[in-house]
Structure formats: C-alpha cells, structure tokens
Amino acid sequence: MSAKSAPQFATSWSLARRLWQGYLSRYWPRLAMSLAFMAVYSGANAAIAFGVEWIFAGLSGENETDAPQLSRIALFGPVVIIGLGLVYAASLYCINRLNAGASLSALRDLQNDMFAKLTALDFAQTRKDASGQIISRFTNDITVLRETLNRVASGVRDVLTFLGLCAAMLWFDAILFLIVIVIYAGVGLFVGQIGKMLRSASRSAQEQAGDVTSLIGESVAGARMVKTFQIEPLERARASAAFDERLRLMKKMAYTRAMNEPIIFVAGSVAIALVIAVVAMRIGSGAIAFSEFTGFMTALMLLSSPARGLGTLHAVTQEGFAAFERVLSLIDQKPTIVSKPNATELVVSHGAIKFENVEFDYGDGKGALKGIDLEIPAGAMVAFVGASGAGKSTLLNLLPRLYDPSAGRISIDGTDIKDVSVRSLRKQMALVSQDTILFNMPAMENIAFGKPEAGRNDIVRAAIDASANDFIAALPHEYDTPLGEGGANLSGGQRQRIALARAFLKDAPILLLDEATSALDAESEAKVNDALRRLTKGRTTLVIAHRLSTVKDADMIVVLDEGKIVETGTHESLTEQGGIYAKQAALQFV
Known part of the structure; x- marks a missing residue:
C-alpha cells in the first residue's frame, strides 16, 4: 500500500476515466439532470448580456425615441433582469444539490472499496504501511478528492457559461471577441504548467499527512510510556519537525496556487483595456453600436468569474488526481494469499x-x-x-x-x-493473541466476533468459561456496555479474558493460543486454565x-x-x- 507503488505517472485522462467508470457513472441520472440545469444557468448568464443590450438600445434611442419604447423598458426591463436572476439562482441551487449528492455517494462507494480491499489484503501487506498512512487515505485523501469533485462540477458549469458568454460576445462583435479569446488562450498555457507543479507537490503533501497522522497516533497510544520516561520534549520536537515540514509543503502549494487568480485577473484587465482601445474606432466606423458594446462589455465582465474558476480548476484537479493515485494504490493491490480456483471446503474430521x-x-x-x-x-x-x-x-x-x-x-x-x-x-480455527484487540462496542458484540450469529445465552456462557462474566455483569449496562477504544475501560487481564471468550464462543476444532494467559492474575489464570x-x-x-x-x-x-x-x-x-x-x-x- 505504499505510495511508492501508486501509478504516479498515470495520465490525468486515465485517472479521470477510472473515476468516472468506476464510481461517478453509476449516478449518471443525477449528473445528467445537473447538466441540464447547467445549460439553463449558462443560458441565463448569456441572456443577461442580451438583456442589457436591449435595455441600453431603448434608453439610448438607437431603435426608437418615442415615449412608448421608454415605457416598455421601464416596465419590462426590471422584470427581465429579476426573472433572469431567479432562473440563475434556482438553476444554481439544483446544480449544487445534484452534484453534491452524486459526488458524496461516489466517495462513499470509494471508501467502501478501500476498506473492502484493506480487509482482503494479506496480513503481511497490511503491516507494510504505518497505520497513519492508511488512515490518511480514508480521511485526508478523500477530503482532497471531495473538493476536487466539487470543483470539477463547478468547472463543467463554468465551461458552459464561458461558451455561452463567448457566443454572446461573438454575436456582438467578432473582432473584439478574437482579442479576448487570444489573451485567455495564452493564459491557459501558463495555468497548465502551474497544475503540473501542484500535482507533484500535492502527492508529497498527502504522503506527509500520513506521517503526521502516524506520529500523533503513536504519541496518543504511547502516552503512558511518554509520561513515565518524561520524553515529552522529544515528542514535541518530533511533532514540531513534522509540522514544519507540513508547513513547508502546504506553503509551496498555496504559493503556487496563489498565482492562478491574479493571472486570470490581469488577463481580464488586459482584455478590457484592449477592447476599450479598439472599440472607439469600431463605434466611430459604425461597425458596432453603443448598445452592442454595452452588451459585449457585460458579457466580458460576466466572463471573468467562469474564467477564474477554470483557471483554478486545473490546479485543483491535479491535487485531486494526486490523492486519487494514493487511493488507487490501495484499491489496486492484489492479495497474494488467495484460495486456489475450485478450492475445496476444509472439513476437520480429527x-x-x-x-x-x-x-x-x-x-x-x-x-x-x-x-x-x-x-x-x-x-x-x-x-x-x-x-x-x-x-x-x-x-x-x-x-x-x-x-x-x-x-x-x-x-x-x-x-x-x-x-x-x-x-x-x-x-x-480460533486465535487468542497476547495483543488483545477490542473495539469500542458493547461487550456482547466484542465477544460475538467469535461467532456473529450467536445468541445472548451462548455469549454469556462463553464469558463464564473465560472467567469474564463477573466483571462484565458489574459494568454499568452489563453486556451492553461499550468497552471503549481498544478496551480502554477494562484492565489488561479483563481484556484478555474477553478475547478468550471469543475463542470459547467460536468452538473451533483447532485452537491457537499465543500467550493467551499472559495478562491474567493468579486467581483469574487458575479459572481460565480450568476452562481451557x-x-x-x-x-x-x-x-x-x-x-x-x-x-x-x-x-x-x-x-x-x-x-x-x-x-x-x-x-x-x-x-x-x-x-x-x-x-x-x-x-x-x-
């Protein structure tokens, strides 16, 4: 599961195809509905520019100069703008709701696949990575991927809006449109380079996040040892070094990402400046009317928002692909210990x-x-x-x-x-190890790991055999009392007896006992040995x-x-x- 085994040189296209085919495509009805609302949304944006052009044409008297035209503008102009605003807002809400439902569901499926693979991998494979690296895939990497999916959904909306506004500008004046599109195309090449840098930096950041998670987990699990040996300063120094490295990587990403919007903003400013310089000559020659110029400028102003969104989209997408690579490094692993094809069922006769x-x-x-x-x-x-x-x-x-x-x-x-x-x-087989593993679940469920279908009476009988019934019965809710993380609410000997009860309940023909009585006091050991x-x-x-x-x-x-x-x-x-x-x-x- 090491990140080194991840497909680090996978193309963005192959990763996007894998994400779509494996997870997002199963929610295509929601995404199709969202796409329809995106078309409405982008149409509303473009319609605003045409609405402004119609209003200014009436106000400037380019079409008619009589009062009736002005009265129609006064009556219907606000209605048009408010109506388009309502369409814009309603479609945006539907887009966000549908996209969130699809992306969150896909991420849930992805986490299920990750956990299924984690439990399917061999014992040796799960021990190769520190627990923090594994946990980071389920938390930090999924969070990054969630942000990417949200931005990709917004990116599709921005693309449609961008195209709609470009079509409006092209309708108003093709020459001015060419000036704008050449500027933004040049910026797009630069933004692509930023995205490549961010993908590499993001991969390093996700790996380092796993190291931080491991360090914190070790410190919490080893708190008793840390305090007894008074090595708090050493632990703080380790943590400080990890946090400093985290800061360095996050700054690198933040500083690189920070270049996106300013560049887009400068590009927009340059585009507006050139349009203003050219438009005077265009109006003077009669190639464009003032109302058309107003509509063009409205579309250009509206274009800045989707342009900025598209500018940051590539960077965010590359960060998400780096996280997705790490997720796939877990999902794509193949267990080495598997059943042979057509393997028989083992029946232990003796x-x-x-x-x-x-x-x-x-x-x-x-x-x-x-x-x-x-x-x-x-x-x-x-x-x-x-x-x-x-x-x-x-x-x-x-x-x-x-x-x-x-x-x-x-x-x-x-x-x-x-x-x-x-x-x-x-x-x-039933195994009882010296490393007792308990879960933050009721005592009954912890014992039932040995036989999930067992009834309450069987579970109590197993606890009695393991000399665990007395202390379980003394818990606040007896067998329904949660035992705490790792069985923190129990003593070492009590935890060991819960583990023994699992083996008693399973009633397997082969028992594997690895220091099964190591944590018991003399009295409990005598009882357990009798039961054994x-x-x-x-x-x-x-x-x-x-x-x-x-x-x-x-x-x-x-x-x-x-x-x-x-x-x-x-x-x-x-x-x-x-x-x-x-x-x-x-x-x-x-």
Whole structure:
C-alpha cells in the first residue's frame, strides 16, 4: 500500500476515466439532470448580456425615441433582469444539490472499496504501511478528492457559461471577441504548467499527512510510556519537525496556487483595456453600436468569474488526481494469499496437523523458520517454547495462512491447507493473541466476533468459561456496555479474558493460543486454565507461552531456537534431558 507503488505517472485522462467508470457513472441520472440545469444557468448568464443590450438600445434611442419604447423598458426591463436572476439562482441551487449528492455517494462507494480491499489484503501487506498512512487515505485523501469533485462540477458549469458568454460576445462583435479569446488562450498555457507543479507537490503533501497522522497516533497510544520516561520534549520536537515540514509543503502549494487568480485577473484587465482601445474606432466606423458594446462589455465582465474558476480548476484537479493515485494504490493491490480456483471446503474430521520441511523467510534473508518437520496428533495440546525471535509466532501464523511458507507443506488431516479455501481454513480455527484487540462496542458484540450469529445465552456462557462474566455483569449496562477504544475501560487481564471468550464462543476444532494467559492474575489464570482444560478436550491446541507453568501439562512441548526445532517431548522428559528447556525450567520453577 505504499505510495511508492501508486501509478504516479498515470495520465490525468486515465485517472479521470477510472473515476468516472468506476464510481461517478453509476449516478449518471443525477449528473445528467445537473447538466441540464447547467445549460439553463449558462443560458441565463448569456441572456443577461442580451438583456442589457436591449435595455441600453431603448434608453439610448438607437431603435426608437418615442415615449412608448421608454415605457416598455421601464416596465419590462426590471422584470427581465429579476426573472433572469431567479432562473440563475434556482438553476444554481439544483446544480449544487445534484452534484453534491452524486459526488458524496461516489466517495462513499470509494471508501467502501478501500476498506473492502484493506480487509482482503494479506496480513503481511497490511503491516507494510504505518497505520497513519492508511488512515490518511480514508480521511485526508478523500477530503482532497471531495473538493476536487466539487470543483470539477463547478468547472463543467463554468465551461458552459464561458461558451455561452463567448457566443454572446461573438454575436456582438467578432473582432473584439478574437482579442479576448487570444489573451485567455495564452493564459491557459501558463495555468497548465502551474497544475503540473501542484500535482507533484500535492502527492508529497498527502504522503506527509500520513506521517503526521502516524506520529500523533503513536504519541496518543504511547502516552503512558511518554509520561513515565518524561520524553515529552522529544515528542514535541518530533511533532514540531513534522509540522514544519507540513508547513513547508502546504506553503509551496498555496504559493503556487496563489498565482492562478491574479493571472486570470490581469488577463481580464488586459482584455478590457484592449477592447476599450479598439472599440472607439469600431463605434466611430459604425461597425458596432453603443448598445452592442454595452452588451459585449457585460458579457466580458460576466466572463471573468467562469474564467477564474477554470483557471483554478486545473490546479485543483491535479491535487485531486494526486490523492486519487494514493487511493488507487490501495484499491489496486492484489492479495497474494488467495484460495486456489475450485478450492475445496476444509472439513476437520480429527484435527491432526503436519508440518513437512517448512521454511519461511520475511525477506531479510535470515530465515525465520528452517526445515520444520512436526506431526501434531489430533486432539493434542502442543506447546511451543523458546527465546523471543525463535520462530514460535511465525509457525503459528502459517497455519491460518496469515503467511505462506517459502518452502514445504502444511496439512490438516492429510489435506494441504493450500488446496482448501482460505475462508473454510480459518473457520476451523480460533486465535487468542497476547495483543488483545477490542473495539469500542458493547461487550456482547466484542465477544460475538467469535461467532456473529450467536445468541445472548451462548455469549454469556462463553464469558463464564473465560472467567469474564463477573466483571462484565458489574459494568454499568452489563453486556451492553461499550468497552471503549481498544478496551480502554477494562484492565489488561479483563481484556484478555474477553478475547478468550471469543475463542470459547467460536468452538473451533483447532485452537491457537499465543500467550493467551499472559495478562491474567493468579486467581483469574487458575479459572481460565480450568476452562481451557475443558475447552481443549478433544480439540487440537497449539500454545505459545514463555511462562512454562502454563504448558507443563501439554501433551507435547516443542522447543524452537533460531527457527529450528531443537527439542520435543513432555515436560518431564525434556527436564531430564538437561537441554534448553531444562535450563529455562530451572530458572522458572525455582
């Protein structure tokens, strides 16, 4: 998902086509109605110039000098101007309403696609980017894209208005019109260069916004550590440096963008000056009447607004395309761990697991697992022990295919896990990790992650098995009490027991326990171990633990060291061997 993988050299046209075909086109009825109102809007603008010309023709006596003509002007002139103003205002409201509905709906669809892809990507892929970069795509990049869509909609309106006013000026006097259009065409070339600079600057700004989001998230999540170690000055220095860089990039964009409207304004001033210089000769020669000149100048004055809008449109569009590129860098990623075509559904009949010459490398060339050969009998509890970095968690992660081995084969009941669908494979497993993940939802919904269709009684039963019912019942609204972001309203041990309850509720035939009791006090651990003994009966359980007291009763203990299996056996047999396990046991069972 790194921005470096984004299609940074995609053309504006290809990005616009992708945005239209993928998201905006499904709302074409609204956009078609908006386009119709834009035509009315642009027609009203052009009609104002003709209305002014008609009024001045009557007032100047170019057509008739009698009182009846003046009376008609006095009667119908205000009606014409007010009527056109009402048409202008009504059509503008309809345009803005229809465009907002279509663009916001398209952005909602885009966010849904982003989140769907985020959840579909492999575990390794989601870990490549800092969380701030991912969040920035959903927030900052979408905000930039929303502003772009709003401006593009206004840009279409400005184009139609511009063309309508150009047609009016051409009707009044072709020579004066050519003077104006040549000036604005020259300005358009310069504005295009500004847009290219802004696209590059905007891409850098969006990436840096993700860095700022990550930094703030780290500081909030690590507040306890920051205050305990009194490193507030260091954090402020990090933040200040990030904000200074943000300021530099935003200034660069703002200063570049600031050139647009002044240039358009100067172009308009030059156009008016040249028109005034030429018009005197045109009126003197009878090539244009004063009322026509008035109408022409009215159209020219009205032209400045859509011209300024079109001048800034290219710049804003390039900023939006830079954001859209980053969004596509997420949406266009392909998961590497997927089910084979026509993959079968895994049905666990016994739960025997076999690792055959399994190897795995994180890409650093060190080899996290090397030649793992291991048979786990059905219904057995197997514990993996060893120093940090020995490969215990990596081995566990291979079983639900969070990663795929670099070499070798893993099978369940003789079936290669690559031959079954990923969904059916993971359905047969329940995981409880030392990194407890809870959501800001009621306790009931947090536990129901293990089995969303479960009823209240089943959820309560799972909580009882995990020794979580007592403290949940003491919450203000019991099982309907939100647990706070990350389970902030609970203690560490309580959070761990909620996570255990999920596994109890899922009732899967294969259990993966990664330091599942690490955060429990002695009393809670005893209760949970009792429940675990009941739960693991008849199920295959893989346990990672540093505290050997939690696994000494395991059917098999596997000792890993530097990615290799160095010892296997029961607690008693390994203790008698006097190897790595015996040394750890001697330290822990003093």
